[in-house]
Amino acid sequence: MSDLTPTYLLDKNIARKFITCLYEGAFMDDAAVTVLLFWDRSHAAGTRLLISPETANILRRFDSFREVHIFLASVEVLRGSRYFKRWARRLRAFGFTREDAKLLALGAFGTDEQGAILGVDVIITLDQRLMNNYQVRLPEIQARLSDMTAQLPPPFCHASLPKVLGPEEILEREG
C-alpha cells in the first residue's frame, strides 16, 4: 500500500447506511445511493476505507449477515494512537458530543494495524451538524492542536487535522 493512498475514516452511520441499502435495494433513499456510489468509487480508486474500533466491534458480532460481511471485508480498523484520549477530551471542550470527539480524535490520532499512519485525510460523515460545528470552530481547534503537539515527540508533534466531509462532496470532487 502506497503512503500516498488516500485514507478515509467512515463514521458509524456511513456503515449503517451501506449495510441497510444492500438490504433495501430499490427502496434505498437518496443518502443510501450516495453512500453506495461513494464506497464504490473509493474502492475502485484504491482508497483506504477505515472504521473505528467501536464500529468494528459492533459489526463483527453480525458478520454472519452477508451485508455486514461485505462491508467489513472492504474496510480496515483505525485504532487510537498515543495521545488519542488526551485530544478527544480536549475536543469535548469545543462542544462536540462524546461520539463526535472520539471520531475527530481518531482522525488526527488514529493509526492502522502496522502503526504506519497517524490520522487520516478525511472523515466521512452524514452528520451535517458535526460538519458545520467543525468548520466553524476549525481555527480554534487548529490552535489548540498546535499548542498540544508542540509538547509531543515525533511523529505526534506533526499530527494534523483531517477534513470532515459528506460522501457527496467526495463524489463531486472526484467528478
Place this chain on the structure above:
Amino acid sequence: MAEARIGVLSPRVREVTKVIQGFDRAEMLELLDILLQQLETGNEGGGPHLRQQALAIRERLLEQARYEARPPSADDTPFVAGLTWGEYMALSEEEQEHIWNAQFTMDIDDFEEHDVRPDAYIPARQEHRP
C-alpha cells in the same frame, strides 16, 4: 387527455400525477416553478441515473456474496436491540439511526492506545502542504 396519457407514464410519474390532480392553479404554478428550477440546475435524469448505478453496484456485491456461498440474511435472525434483522430493516430511517447510535457506548477512556512508527505517514499533513 391527461387520463389517456397516464398509461404511458413511468410508475413514479404516475404516482405524482395522482397527487397533483387535486392541486389548484396556484399550487400547479408553484410545482411548475420547482420543476423549472430542477431542470435549470441540471438535475433532470441525474437522480434516476445515479440510482441505477447504485442498484447495479448492489447487484454486483450480492452476486459476489452468492459466489462466495454466503446465503441471504434471514429476516428472523436476531440483530440489535432485541430486534430481528427483518424488524430492524422495517423501521423508519430515524428509528434505525436512533437504535444504531445507541449501540455506541464506549467511553473515551475505554479505548486502547497503540504505538506508531516514528516514520509514520501523516495523511492530513501531506494534503495541507502548500
